[in-house]
Amino acid sequence: MKVKEVADLVGISVRTLHHYDEIGLLNPANTTESGYRLYDDRDLEMLQQILFFRELGFPLKRIKEIVGSPTFDRQAALELHRKMLLEKRDRLDEMIATVEKTIKHAKGEVRMTNSEKFKGFDFSGGNPYEQEARERWGDEAVDKANAKAANKEWQNEMGGKMNAVYAKLAELRHVSPESEEAQAAIKAWYDLLNEMGTYSLDAFKGLGQMYVDDPRFTKNIDQFGEGLAVFMRDAMAAYADRNRP
The missing domain is CATH 1.10.490.50 (Antibiotic binding domain of TipA-like multidrug resistance regulators)
Structure with missing residues (x-):
């Protein structure tokens, strides 16, 4: 598939795919004689993986380090993505319920305690996926990416x-x-x-x-x-x- 076809399929911009190529995150398997990028099924699988990481809040630099690790396991990553997305969905459901109850509270239909007003919020900081990333793909890639950010x-x-x-x-x-x-x-x-x-x-x-x-x-x-x-x-x-x- 050409870059425009991939962009239309996925719903991202051509510029984003070019950027991924330029930073070495997703290099298409082949190019035409005219220099156009051509993506195969393996490239699309990697793109899906990248977008799962992005959905979970990972910056591009860290994604590159993780998927480039020699110990990276795509199947294990997909299983972890599923787990983390389900947890994210549960938290969003809880926040939606908090919003709905707050609306009713504002109308005088129900009463909310102070603790109920903040149910579902999480300000603990950090990325909950990170510890599992460490366990799967080692500390080095994660620590390298975090060193400056933690300073x-x-x-x-x-x-x-x-x-x-x-x-x-x-x-x-x-x-x-x-x-x-x-x-x-x-x-x-x-x-x-x-x-x-x-x-x-x-x-x-x-x-x-x-x-x-x-x-x-x-x-x-x-x-x-x-x-x-x-x-x-x-x-x-x-x-x-x-x-x-």
Whole structure:
């Protein structure tokens, strides 16, 4: 299947599939002579696995480490996915019941205790799947992915740097994204992302496109200034194209 056919089948964007390929998470088995990606049944199985992990709250970097582990067992993973999704469904059912009872309480039809008002909420933090992931695929992959995330000082430092770059780019969003000042600012964004992970120029350009394709990205980024997501996409594309060897 070609990438557009897979995107239509699954209900995700072509850009998302390109991004998965660029970061080495899902590389299609073959390509045509013209360079078009071709996905086979095994690729579709892996994509399903990736999306199950995403549904359970795993970031792409961690998914790549887990499915790339030599001890990764797809059947065992599917069984764990089922278990965790059932638990998630039970918690959502409980929260729905809390909402419904709260509506009746607000109408004076029933009375709720204070503890009942918060039934179903879980603020314990962390990912409940993680311990089972450790047991199945070892601590190394999980610990590696968690090392920086667990460092609050590092998190705060990165958060401050990100906000500073966003603010700077927001100031420049009305100039040409290819201008020297815009490119200097977007280079700071590229360098910062590579402090937190590993981004090739292609992945950087693809990420910029996702800022526009995914409304969640657009909403968060445009909080710093209307149109910032589009400006960043264009500046990131220009930076990637300009700096290719």
